[in-house]
Amino acid sequence: MSKFLAALLPYLPANADERYKQVFTRLGVMALLSWALHLASRDDLIGMWVLSSLAVQALEFIAVRPFARGRMPTRHVEAWTVLMLVSVFTMGAVHAGAAAILWYSDQPSLMALALLLLAGGLLNNVASGVDSRPLFYLGAGPYAISLVTLPIWWWRTSYGQVAILATMVIFFTIAVHSTWRRLHQARKAVVLAHAESDARRIQAEAAVADRAAMAAIVSHELRTPLSAILAGAHLIRRGVPPAQTAATADLIVDAGHLMTGLLTDMLDQAKIEARAMSLETRNFDLLGAMGDATRFWTAQAVAKGLVLRQGPEDQAPVWVQGDPFRLRQILNNLLSNAVKFTDEGVIDLRLAVAPQADGQLQIVIEVQDHGAGIPPEAMARLFTPYSQASQETARTYGGTGLGLTVSRELARLMGGELDARPAEPRGAIFRLSLTLPEGRPETAAVAARDEGATPRMSSLRVLAVDDHEVNRRTLALVLEPLGVSLSTASDGLSALKCLAAERFDIVLMDVNMPGLDGCEATRRLRAGDGLNRHTPVIGFSAGVAVEEVRACHDAGMTDWLAKPLDIRALYDALDRAVAA
Known part of the structure; x- marks a missing residue:
């Protein structure tokens, strides 16, 4: 099928339905014009007109039937499309010819009827051809041509009248075209809105299904x-x-x-x-990070009778600049899956490093297992949140299906990519590709410090504000053995009373609390002139959106931690507060 016909095909069903609605109108026009021909003393043309009108109506009925009621022909589509276009043009040509005969009668009433017939034909095609410019032009063309050429009949006798009539005809034709153009644009907007609405509805339904699946999986896990x-x-x-x-x-x-x-x-x-994930940049040994992940999973691999090996064994340390914690998180997820899905054999962790001309290192890390492999139909949804290869996989091995999704997103945040492919003869290969700046070696003392050793916090006076008793008891269990003098408050108002009565070195402030929340309590603290106006306030919350974190800093908090609290992150935040 030609591109022109293929482009028209989607609009033909709507055009066919509209033409079906106009059948009774056309039969009425046939009877009215027969009467008009009789009044014009042209009874000799009535039979020809009736036969022509019925013939073109039958042609249109046959041509549009395969497209009516939203259907499409299953065979000979191109032939049916051409037949429908022919019927559209023929219908306009027959009625435009009848209008010309009435115009040439020189009887004012019949001439007015001819103009009304042509104007009605143009407006009918505005409705039936609103979706497609070619369909509108094809159906309205005969009426427009006839309407423009009719005034020429008076040219020799009435120049002025012809000029006025021709001007009015031109204005009317332009007005009809402008009306069609506005309706066409409005129709396109409605169609696009419906399509967008359907797409959003489908996305919403899929999101609801995903959330329901997520709730079931998380509840089980x-x-x-x-x-x-x-x-x-x-x-x-x-x-x-x-x-x-x-x-x-x-x-x-x-x-x-x-x-x-x-x-x-x-x-x-x-x-x-929420686009709130951030990465740190520091020097670290890439082989050391891989070794940490390998050592962590070696015990589980040995317990299953597997061999977990890292290669090449004799490679020198590779120092790079990046986020070692997030890199280990990716490797842990990959090795966790490899151990989980492999029943026997070897799991390989391989590294390839290629120096680049601009001081960058092209890094490729591969994890190959000898498990059952990944079916091709499951490969497309492998990195989809809360999705697993199959229901059987979910029942057998458990898990939320989040590990690979998070790992790929972390890889992309680092400017790299994580993908998967089948391995031979069985199993799968996960490849992490990164380009990182070359780093400089660091001493063991610096590395130990960066790993977040327990800070010296004896004699620190800390106020912990949280509306949940379990969280307050947890902070006490973590901080009191370190010599911290810890006081607690259950809400923002109680915290402000404590802060007005006693000086503290650090305030740990929960953000979301009933009554006076953490942000408002911090704002009131900073706005006053009490003992702790300038005391560091570390906020912690489960809200991780960028605007939520920004609201904490805008309220006057000096630092922020995400829930659930990570002990190392808490120590680091306390270190920063002490240093400040």
């Missing part, structure tokens, strides 16, 4: 470690035998790690969606 934590806590409360104390503690710690990993992935996904 949280229940397992929660059950272990509660069971271990009850055993400790009842007094477990000394021989079981270590095992009970390990159970709680492992369950806590599971929950932390789940919440970290969810928090990182929320940060990425």
Whole structure:
């Protein structure tokens, strides 16, 4: 099919439906014009007119039927399209010819009828051809040509009248075309709005389904470690035998790690969606970061009878500038999946480094497993949040499906890419490609400091403000063993009373609290002239959107931490506050 016909094809069903609606109008016009021909003493033309009108009406009925009611012909589409275009033009030509006969009768009433017939034909095609310019021109063309040429009949006898009539005809034709153009643009806007509305509805339905699936997955994944934590806590409360104390503690710690990993992935996904994720840049040893990830997963691999190996073994340290924590997070996710989905064999972690001319290093890290592999139909949704390869995979191995999504987004934030492909003869290969600036080696002392050693906080006076008792008790368990003098408050008003009565070195302020929230409490603290007007305030909240973090700083907070609180991040924030 030609491009022209293919472009018209989507508009033919609407045009066909509109022409079906005009059938009774055309039959009325046929009867009216027959009467007019009789009044013009042209009875000899009535039979020809009736036959021509019925013939063109039958042609149109046959031509538009395959397209009516939103249908499309299944065979000979091009032939049906051409036939419909012919019927559209023929209908206009027959009625325009009848109008010309009435005009040439020189009877004023019949001439006015001819003008009305031509004007009505133009307006009818505005309605039926509103979606497509070619369809409008094809149907309205015969009427417009006839309307423009009719005044020529009076040219020899009435120059002035012809000029006035011709001018009026031109204005009317332009007005009809302008009306069609405005309706055409409005129609396009309505169609686009409907299409956008449908797309958003589909997206909303998919989002609701994703959220429902997310709630089910997260609920299932949280229940397992929660059950272990509660069971271990009850055993400790009842007094477990000394021989079981270590095992009970390990159970709680492992369950806590599971929950932390789940919440970290969810928090990182929320940060990425809110465009609030930030990366640090510092010098680190790339091989050292890979070695940390390898050592962490070696025990799990050995427990399953797997071999986890990192190569090449004799490579010298590779110092780069970037975010080692986020890089290890990506490697941990990849190695976690490799260990999870491999039942036997070897898991390879490979590194290739190629220096670039501008002081950059082209880095490729590959993790290859020998698991069941990834089906081609699952590859497309592999990096979709809360999606797994199959329901069977979700039931067998668990997990939220967030790890790979977060890992790819982190790789892209670093300016790289993470992709996957099948391995031979089985399994999968995940490739992380990065371009990082070349770094400089650092001493062990500097590296240990950057890893976030426990700060010296003895004699610090800290006020912790949180409306949840569990959070206040947690901060007490973390800070009091370090020698911190900790006071607590359950809301913003209580915090302001404490701050007015006693001097503190640091304030830990929850942002979202009932009544007076953390931001408003900080604003009131800064606006006053009390003892702690200039005391550092570290806000912490589960809200990670950019505007939420900015609101905390605008309120006067000097630092901000995301919930759930990370101990290392808390120590770093306290270090910064002490240094300030």
